[in-house]
Amino acid sequence: MPQIPQLSLRASRSKRFLFSLSGLLLSTCTQPQSNPSSTSVSKPISLTIPTDRPAFSADSAYAHIQRQLSFGMRIPGTSSHKTTGDWIVATLKRYGASVHEQVGTFKGTPVRNIIGSFGPKEGKRVFLSAHWDSRPFADQDPEKPREPVPGANDGASGVAVLLELARLFSQKPLPYAVDIIFWDAEDLGREGVEDSYCLGSQYWISSPQPYPRESYVWGIHLDMVGARGAAFLQEGYSRKYAPRLVETLWQLAQQLGYGQLFPALPTEPIIDDSYYLSARGGIPVVNIIQRDPLGRSFFPEWHTTRDDMSVIHKPTLQAVGELLVAFLYATTPEQTPPQ
Numbered sequence: 001m002p003q004i005p006q007l008s009l010r011a012s013r014s015k016r017f018l019f020s021l022s023g024l025l026l027s028t029c030t031q032p033q034s035n036p037s038s039t040s041v042s043k044p045i046s047l048t049i050p051t052d053r054p055a056f057s058a059d060s061a062y063a064h065i066q067r068q069l070s071f072g073m074r075i076p077g078t079s080s081h082k083t084t085g086d087w088i089v090a091t092l093k094r095y096g097a098s099v100h101e102q103v104g105t106f107k108g109t110p111v112r113n114i115i116g117s118f119g120p121k122e123g124k125r126v127f128l129s130a131h132w133d134s135r136p137f138a139d140q141d142p143e144k145p146r147e148p149v150p151g152a153n154d155g156a157s158g159v160a161v162l163l164e165l166a167r168l169f170s171q172k173p174l175p176y177a178v179d180i181i182f183w184d185a186e187d188l189g190r191e192g193v194e195d196s197y198c199l200g201s202q203y204w205i206s207s208p209q210p211y212p213r214e215s216y217v218w219g220i221h222l223d224m225v226g227a228r229g230a231a232f233l234q235e236g237y238s239r240k241y242a243p244r245l246v247e248t249l250w251q252l253a254q255q256l257g258y259g260q261l262f263p264a265l266p267t268e269p270i271i272d273d274s275y276y277l278s279a280r281g282g283i284p285v286v287n288i289i290q291r292d293p294l295g296r297s298f299f300p301e302w303h304t305t306r307d308d309m310s311v312i313h314k315p316t317l318q319a320v321g322e323l324l325v326a327f328l329y330a331t332t333p334e335q336t337p338p339q
């Protein structure tokens, strides 16, 4: 079992860590007012997992990661980024989604958010999301810090799991509205430069959207969900903004036999897309993101040139996918209040 870190000693080398000491929170990006890790967590909602739920395929998700990497680096403004975006749109459409693209410029960077909608147009909705861009510089790589990050786990894994879910939605539609949202320009940030990460989600919050923000009951965000040896701890802002949903998902993981991958342990808040969507967008979001079990980093190849297919482990993709399938087919937005 991983241990709960008392203090993240390597916070200074991380892009998005906060660490807490005697109630004081520091961040490279922003200064929250209170310590979200200390928020008490609600009781989980008990759900019956339907036996007729569709089967998630890690093989399919794995192939989706390979495909994304085959296009090259997904750096905004490049032709390989455009090709990847076009492929994501085509794949969503193939699985029956109505696709809306939010294209523009935010803080001087071209942004292309891709939204695939399933189910009713009216009423309450939920979203599932991941970022689809990759980082232009491997600043955690001691040998090649100026080269781009292939982003097999950091970016492509989340996209792949969601595209496989889209296939399942086309096979067995959910009885409620769900949007799969791929955020662009998440990983262009510079350490210490406030709000330089997560440009796509910041742009979405500040622009007109196909569905009103108030219609989203909750969201689940994925990042780095495909590596060997992953541990998904309960991220601090998720515990603050969607505590009941956190407890429900982690309990469900336990029920499915994935307790080791999803230890019910809190970890520091992280500034990423889910933070902007929750704290600034007003939508409670659960962030499923790999953490070093000691809470000091994400995964060993994070922001290096070694974040390639060799990092990817099908059983991790399978566990995350199965958890989402079990949850999504067991519930409706009305049944699962996030708080």
Ligand SMILES: [Zn+2]
Pocket: 135, 154, 187, 303
């Ligand atoms: Zn990253």
